[in-house]
Amino acid sequence: MAIYRQPPDNFRVVDHSPGPSSGIHFWHLGLESRLAEFMSNMVPKLIGRIAVPLFYVALICGAAISWHFVKARVTERKLTEAAKACRLRAEQGDTNAQFKLARMFYLGKGVPQDYAEAARWYRKAADQGYAKAQFNLSDMYHDGKGVPQDYAEAVRWCRKAAEQGDTKAQDGLAFMFYQGQGVAQDDTEAVRWYRKAADQGDGIAQDGLGFMYYQGKGASKDYAEAIRWYHKAADQGYAKAQYALGYMYHYGQGVPQDDSEAAAWYRKAAEQGYAQAQPVLGYMYFQGRGVRRNDAEAARWFLKASKQGDDYSRRALAAMKIEFDTPSKVLLSLGFLGSVLLLILSRGDIRSRQQRRVAIAGLLGVLRVGLDVYGHSHFGILQALSAVNVFYFGKSLFSRNPPCRASS
8 A cells, every 4th residue: 555655845746747647746856955955065166166266366466456556656766866866957057957857847757746846947948948948838828837828928939949940839839820829810820830840740730731721721722732731640640630631531622522531531530539530430330421331330439429528429329229110119019029928938947948948038039129229239249149039939939848757
């Protein structure tokens, strides 16, 4: 006579019999016992395996941080010693030492930052005809750092340096003539000084001269000449000129219209962080002009520009998130509902491989909809997720795990 015993609380009966007449039962460990077994056996092993690598990572990070602080201290001590030695030479009238000491005070390297002291030492070198010191002193008068702001004094010192052939001073003097700061506004004089620096290969001056030809200020408007000078500056990596060159190719000014060439120059400027080029490059990708259409790349450049405060890029990003046509809305709705249905169907025994596949298919479906609506991932990622989703959905429909049977 068979004796029926009540199973323990942590066991449960699962009937896999093909019909009510079979009477075959199997004892299965409950989810609680499986979880307890995992916690007691696997967790300590995992902690043991992870602890040693984490210890070494922490050790390496600690050593790197310590080395950073030690190196900073050593560098600071060297700069302090260099400043002392530089002061000794500067007090003896060495113009190069006076200029270097002024730079140290200006930047706060080796000495406390002090604009007034920087201006004092720049003046000592400038009075001896040192061109770089004359220009830097001019810059301090222009910005009002360490001395009262005085455009007339800025022009006076800048002209002294420019007449010695200093390209930065020639750029500065041209800009002040263009703006009418400290002198009467004079585009012709601005062009003359830009040309002096541009002929020496100065990229900023070449860009400025290109701009003057483009605008027809101080010289006859000449797009071909503007292109020539912009090219010289752009080839040196000057971002502003690269953007200007892209603009002229974009609109066919002085060159045949060429979206591909425009996009190439826009990219060069955008990659250097030039704020005006980034939204335009995003637009080129969004419209597929000069480049293959790529919404993800468009969003990436719009995002970079929006972080620099570009309002157009911010609005473009917002539009890309919600701008769906009717078929897209229908497909997204069906995808979402289908994914939710799969998740509902997977609410059974998750230890079953069948149920796990259904759950994965549902989760991937929801993820795909989320990326479409809120994300800007590359379309290839969405295609891969869709393929995996279809694969698991097909497996869940056509595969059937045979019922477990007791051995005789």
